Amino acid sequence: MSLPVLKHGEIISRDTRSTISTRYHKVTRAINREFWNSQSETQNSLYVGSYGRGTAIDTSDLDILVELPQSEYSRYDFARGNGQSRLLQAVRNSILIAYPRSDVRADGQVVKISFSDGMQFEILPAFKNINWLGQWDGTYNYPDTNMGGNWRSTNPKAEQDAMKQKNNSSSGLLYDTCKHLRSVRDNHFSSYHLSGIVIDSFVYMAMGNWRWLSGDEPSTSAKGDYERVLLDYLNQRAVFRSTILLTAPGSGQEIDTRSSFECLKKVLNYIA
Incomplete structure (x- = not known):
């Protein structure tokens, strides 16, 4: 079988991208309102995963990283009994305010929002990793609720x-x-x-x-x-x-x- 690569072969429609953008802004605003005392629809978040890398062909799963204040990291890192799970629940509760009728649940490392049209957002709460010089090294720490709870690292921008x-x-x-x-x-x-x-x-x-x-x-x-x-x-x-x-x-x-x-x-x- 031979099926060669085509130039501009798979494209997500403009209408679908518009829907993604609207939901992205709504989620971002909910997170900012809860954790940053801000009404911004764009700050402290970015598309990650395939959509963020420019290689997605469908919208069944959209990944968003939301940055949270460092004070929240300290709060949940020192929490007794799987602080990572508690963090995901806090993020889930903030999103439920924006989407009270949607299926919103914490799952492992992310908070998932399932929409009636089949689209699903996966929200990854994360914290900038600050090095010993007090500078951001470009990576983020994010929660993993498995095995009693721990932190993992990612560098999506790079x-x-x-x-x-x-x-x-x-x-x-x-x-x-x-x-x-x-x-x-x-x-x-x-x-x-x-x-x-x-x-x-x-x-x-x-x-x-x-x-x-x-x-x-x-x-x-x-x-x-x-x-x-x-x-x-x-x-x-x-x-x-x-x-x-x-x-x-x-x-x-x-x-x-x-x-x-x-x-x-x-x-x-x-x-x-």
């Missing part, structure tokens, strides 16, 4: 910046490839697991210097060469045929690929 830079240098090929792999996954291998960060990290590393050509540039590659390069990269670097070592673009965070490897290989074989 990932977004790295993805954007490489997408620009590849004339849009990076985003188009990531979206294409998602489309094949959803339409042909939906019973398998393949996470968005695995797709994005893999394509970022595997595509090398490939890029879309401008209209007057001659091509020196045959149809399907690019897709075979992606498949060859996976095959050559597979560890015990069950995983591949990947790090997230920009942040360098190690990505666990074990549960996604089988589906990734199926998708790449399908398009190559």
